Amino acid sequence: MDEYYQAVQSLPDWLAEPLGRMPPAVAEQIHELRLREGCSLSFTIGGMPCPAAQISGCPHFLRSCVLTPPQMEEIFYSLCGGSVHTHQAELAQGYLTLPGGHRVGVGGQYFVHPQQGVVVQTVRSLNLRVARRKAAALPxxxxxxxxxxxxxxxxxxxxxxxxxxxxxxxxxxxxxxxxxxxxxxxxxxxxxxxxxxxxxxxxxxxxxxxxxxxxxxxxxxxxxxxxxxxxxxxxxxxxxxxxxxxxxxxxxxxxxxxxxxxxxxxxxxxxxxxxxxxxxxxxxxxxxxxxxxxxxxx
Missing domain, CATH: 3.40.50.300 (P-loop containing nucleotide triphosphate hydrolases)
Structure with a gap:
């Protein structure tokens, strides 16, 4: 199974399920999934951004989905495994790591707390990078x-x-x-x-x-x-x-x-x-x- 399918399982079920139905031939080419407040879903394929609506075989829900602020909050909480505090050290650097080594860049409003240091206040965008365990031939x-x-x-x-x-x-x-x-x-x-x-x-x-x-x-x-x-x-x-x-x-x-x-x-x-x-x-x-x-x- 391609690592893409593992990565999306950390998302809420209502989003993970249709993402899990992406055709295998497409899934294995996806490097990133970008989630932005008020925007449609976008993928990075072959180094280029590709909106969900332009992907052949992409489930209809993903083509029409525009993420709301409450949905972004739910997605972020799910990616943190229900415990934002557990990822605080990573989030202070603008990212969090998922099982399997997949990394999520976090964009939004941050502030510096006197005791806790850098804290995420509002999440407005998330970039999920798919980690694949591949080897490259050395010249x-x-x-x-x-x-x-x-x-x-x-x-x-x-x-x-x-x-x-x-x-x-x-x-x-x-x-x-x-x-x-x-x-x-x-x-x-x-x-x-x-x-x-x-x-x-x-x-x-x-x-x-x-x-x-x-x-x-x-x-x-x-x-x-x-x-x-x-x-x-x-x-x-x-x-x-x-x-x-x-x-x-x-x-x-x-x-x-x-x-x-x-x-x-x-x-x-x-x-x-x-x-x-x-x-x-x-x-x-x-x-x-x-x-x-x-x-x-x-």
Whole structure:
């Protein structure tokens, strides 16, 4: 069964049921489901927005549905599993994670509570991203880079271009070489079910902020290589720097449309200044997720 059908089961029954009747040939192409107050449902297929009314075989209810504020509130509550508080740490960063690693971006009115921190006040839009456990073929040039002492590597691409898929394949490749590999999987998107399949000899730290997880990995797991999805703030760069001094290589993904755009990010500038970054890998884009366009040594 395609992961799309699993993802929509977290929605209220009145919405999950018709979504579950989407034709399989269409379901397997859906990357995102966008729900917006006062708007019709929209899907992302092949990297492009596609209104429900334009999808062949889409149930009539979905074609005509326009979501009201009470419905948005019910949908949000259902996605939280009936407990918004349980997801407070994630929601403070604008998202929540569903069973299976599916992620929901949350748009609306936020405010900063003196004791509770960032709190969602009103939800006006939700973007449900379907997490699929797929592998991407690594091109020979990338395999050759991973076989050596590459120090640091960034997988660069726009949203939905398959960076996580490629990172998963790189982890399996490195483990197959006998390297001690640790994957930092904060949002449980690299392996949605909590760990690698197929017996890969990998260590995974999931569910923690990346900076803290990196510190734990370096102190306790003695990795040869660390992989992390979506390089974030300077705290993560500082931890990677500590690993660099200990001879630990890293592979991380980064949101950017071009290698030149990536090079101007403060995190990348610091990595370059410290001579911690040797390889940049650019993905083709959301039209061809997981496919490599360029491998550049710097």
């Amino acid at each position: 020979p040039e990338l395999c050759r880079a991973l076989e050596g002492h590459f120090i640091g590597m960034l997988l660069v691409g726009e949203p939905d271009s398959g960076k996580t898929t490629l990172l998963r394949s790189a982890a399996a490749f490195l483990a197959g070489q006998g390297r001690t590999v640790t994957v930092v999987d904060e949002r449980q998107e690299v392996w949605p079910e909590g760990g690698p399949a197929g017996g890969e000899a990998l260590d995974v730290i999931a569910g923690l902020p990346k900076g803290r997880a990196l510190q734990m990995a370096l102190r306790t797991l003695s990795p040869h290589v660390i992989l992390l999805d979506e390089l974030g703030g300077m705290e993560e760069v500082e931890q990677l720097e500590q690993g660099f001094y200990g001879g630990v290589n890293f592979v991380a993904s980064l949101h950017a449309s071009t290698l030149e755009e990536a090079a101007h990010r403060p995190q990348v500038e610091r990595l370059t200044l410290r001579r911690m970054l040797r390889v940049l890998v650019l993905l083709e884009g959301r039209q061809s997720p997981g496919r490599v366009k360029e491998v550049r040594w710097i």
